[in-house]
Amino acid sequence: MCSLEKRGNLFFLTLTGDDQHRLGPPLISSILSTLSKISSESTPGSVLITTAHGKYFSTGFDLSYARSASSPSEAVDRLKAMVKSLRPVAAAFMSLPMPTIIAVNGHAAAGGFMFPICHDYILMRRDHGVLFMPEVDLALPLPDYFATVMRERIRSPAALRDMMLRGVKVTAEEGVKMGIVDSVYDSTERTMDAAVRLGEELSRRKWNGEVYAEIRKSLYPESCRILGLTQKPLVSKI
Amino acid sequence: MCTIEKRGSLFILILDSDEDDQHRLNPTLISSILSALSEIKSQSTTGSALITVAHGGSGKFFCNGFDFRWAQAVSSQSDARRRLRQMTDSFREVVAAFVSLPMPTVAAISGHVAAAGLVLAFVHDYLLMRSDHGVMYMPEVNLGITLPDYFAAAMRAKIGSPMALRDVVARGVKVRAKEAMEMGIVHSIHDNVESTIEAAMRLGEELVNKKWVGETYAEIRKSLYPELCSALGLTHNLIISKI
Numbered sequence: 001m002c003s004l005e006k007r008g009n010l011f012f013l014t015l016t017g018d019d020q021h022r023l024g025p026p027l028i029s030s031i032l033s034t035l036s037k038i039s040s041e042s043t044p045g046s047v048l049i050t051t052a053h054g055k056y057f058s059t060g061f062d063l064s065y066a067r068s069a070s071s072p073s074e075a076v077d078r079l080k081a082m083v084k085s086l087r088p089v090a091a092a093f094m095s096l097p098m099p100t101i102i103a104v105n106g107h108a109a110a111g112g113f114m115f116p117i118c119h120d121y122i123l124m125r126r127d128h129g130v131l132f133m134p135e136v137d138l139a140l141p142l143p144d145y146f147a148t149v150m151r152e153r154i155r156s157p158a159a160l161r162d163m164m165l166r167g168v169k170v171t172a173e174e175g176v177k178m179g180i181v182d183s184v185y186d187s188t189e190r191t192m193d194a195a196v197r198l199g200e201e202l203s204r205r206k207w208n209g210e211v212y213a214e215i216r217k218s219l220y221p222e223s224c225r226i227l228g229l230t231q232k233p234l235v236s237k238i
Numbered sequence: 239m240c241t242i243e244k245r246g247s248l249f250i251l252i253l254d255s256d257e258d259d260q261h262r263l264n265p266t267l268i269s270s271i272l273s274a275l276s277e278i279k280s281q282s283t284t285g286s287a288l289i290t291v292a293h294g295g296s297g298k299f300f301c302n303g304f305d306f307r308w309a310q311a312v313s314s315q316s317d318a319r320r321r322l323r324q325m326t327d328s329f330r331e332v333v334a335a336f337v338s339l340p341m342p343t344v345a346a347i348s349g350h351v352a353a354a355g356l357v358l359a360f361v362h363d364y365l366l367m368r369s370d371h372g373v374m375y376m377p378e379v380n381l382g383i384t385l386p387d388y389f390a391a392a393m394r395a396k397i398g399s400p401m402a403l404r405d406v407v408a409r410g411v412k413v414r415a416k417e418a419m420e421m422g423i424v425h426s427i428h429d430n431v432e433s434t435i436e437a438a439m440r441l442g443e444e445l446v447n448k449k450w451v452g453e454t455y456a457e458i459r460k461s462l463y464p465e466l467c468s469a470l471g472l473t474h475n476l477i478i479s480k481i
Contacts, residue, residue, distance in 0.1 A: 063481055066481055067481065075481055076478050076481060079478065079481050080478075135454075135458060136448075136450055136454070136455060136458055137448065137450070138481075139450070139451035139454040140454065140478060140481065141454055141457050141458065141461070141476050141477050141478065142457075142458055142461050143476075144461070144474075144476075147458075147461035147462065147464075148464075150462075151462065151464075155398050156398045156422050157395065157396050157397070157398045157422065157423075158398075158422045158425065160462055161363060161364075161462070164458055164461075164462055165342070165363060165455070165458055165459055165462065167448075
């Protein structure tokens with residue numbers, strides 16, 4: 001599941017346990033309610049830092065839960081239900097009224113890669129972990145909102161093709177070259193330290209969270225449309 | 239005209255040079271490519287891949303765009319315009335067939351590639367180009383012709399940098415292999431035509447070994463280029479073949 005901790009203006013959302021943090025219904029709903037709590041408690045200067053315990057960030061939907069259904073059609077229904085329930089999570093990240101930082105501690109694949117790509121800043125350890133989209137290998141289609149968010153966040157056509165149409169496993173350093181990852185560090189601890197430093201730096205700006213979220217949304221109009229987010233003009237002060 | 243060769247799971251689409259070594263796209267070549275793609279699609283299996291090459295003649299051209307000689311071989315300008323429109327309409331189906339082809343596609347660019355020819359190159363997943371000869375360019379701005387909607391969509395889909403897009407489309411810059419590599423347009427460059435084709439074959443084999451399910455592959459490809467798909471009238475299907 002996930003835990004929430006607050007230190008000063010920094011919220012820490014952590015996927016707990018040393019497993020692969022597979023996105024089954026319990027984890028998805030736990031993340032969604034945590035994001036809703038964070039959003040409701042936000043004040044100017046709030047910042048979110050997301051990370052996970054262990055060697056994995058998340059390897060995506062819980063396919064073993066889907067496959068444990070009594071029939072193939074029910075398995076497909078379970079997968080579709082997970083795809084549907086992760087959509088509001090992506091929408092919540094996209095509209096969260098504060099800067100968001102992810103410290104990628106290990107593999108982030110498929111639905112698990114949606115997490116980094118929905119954060120404003122991606123920090124990653126260089127000694128372990130890859131980012132990848134295995135759908136092409138698994139013969140699974142990309143949910144529409146996955147494809148849209150990927151297109152808006154991965155701007156190089158070659159990088160987009162390599163990740164989506166080739167299933168290439170991207171290390172932290174390759175991620176920097178591809179324009180996906182912001183910065184890399186020698187270990188999980190250093191990645192986390194850097195995330196906290198960046199978080200404190202952003203926090204000092206005391207940005208108005210609502211305006212921040214609107215500006216973020218204006219950068220990703222297609223994603224907002226597919227996630228059902230509308231934009232509204234705000235003038236907090238002039 | 240074009241021909242198909244099959245080596246194992248690799249399809250090789252060859253633009254040949256019997257009539258025109260610039261491989262200009264006129265109704266004959268367009269319909270020949272379209273029926274070849276339809277044939278390839280019908281024979282595709284899990285792990286198929288396609289490589290497109292141009293053969294013969296001087297070897298200077300991969301494809302030099304629409305056949306303006308054919309368009310202009312009429313008595314009036316309005317007839318010439320009608321012929322150009324006819325090519326634009328029928329080539330749209332070729333582009334749509336590539337975008338929805340259920341297998342990875344590789345183009346071995348062995349010479350100049352211009353206008354509609356560059357669109358033909360761009361609809362492949364991987365572009366390999368020889369570095370000793372040949373440029374890619376869009377001469378429309380020089381010719382005073384606007385780009386059909388699906389040409390512009392293909393350019394936007396495959397050229398990520400706004401500056402590179404401006405230079406190619408709105409400046410008519412002739413892009414050599416090395417520059418194309420820097421622009422992120424081509425996958426790799428090679429010393430000469432032979433090494434380009436060899437590299438394309440190796441890449442083709444590598445992609446074949448992935449044993450990807452073609453239908454899903456095509457759907458993922460389409461999801462990467464929604465604007466191009468909408469200009470081509472292609473719709474998106476969510477396929478879950480297995481989980």
